[in-house]
Amino acid sequence: MEKPVIADKSPIPVELKKGETYYYCTCGKSSSQPFCDGSHQGTSFEPLAFEAKEDGTAYLCACKHTKNPPYCDGTHNSL
Template sequence: MDSESEYKHLFPIAIEVESGKKYLWCGCGKSKTQPLCDRNDCGNQCVSYVAELNEEIYFCNCKQTKNPPFCDGTHSKLLLEIVKHRKEQANHQKDCLNDRSGIKEKDC
């Protein structure tokens, strides 16, 4: 999986909304039309939004926003956690390659 498609779900999606039109934001992540909902079984995870203006809105796509359906930047924290975790994994692998003595194979 390339890095662009691997992290695509962590970035907001800009949508040109129309004044007075209703949009249903998917909070469960199961919709095939992300970030908007195309399902009937989402329950309270689906958030209704009626546009007040014709404008571009950034809808949350990571599903961790504290202000649904809008992006609040939470995805940046998620990306930092992923980078930190991958760096720790890489350092662990490097340590395993540099010093195999005393390290059990299953630890690497």
Template sequence: MAEPQVAQKAPYIYKPEKDEKVAWCACGMSKTQPFCDGSHRGSEFRPIVLDVQAGKTCAFCGCKQTGNAPMCDGTHSML
């Protein structure tokens, strides 16, 4: 199994202004972190699609090593 690329060793904080559907990048190669831009094509990685609520702050995993994908669980502090 391939390892995802570490995009950053910190979470991406995101607070949407409206309800929306997002696709979290699981491979770490997206240029639009923390969201998928299709860079995973040709790999075994797939984005995680979820609905986010307006005004609710999300801490998306930046290191791609979380055990609670797509949310940060602090794993980056051990890298």
């Protein structure tokens, strides 16, 4: 299985709006981290659509190895 590119080894804080759908980059190639910009084309990766449950800052995983995508779970510390 293809491995994602590690875009960064720390999470990216983003302001989310409750009820809005976002497309999280899972391949790590997007230039618009942590969101999809279509760069996954030609790979086996697909963006992950998720809905924000509340307004506010969320820390989205940039290393792409979290067990709880799109959120950082601290896995970046062991890469």
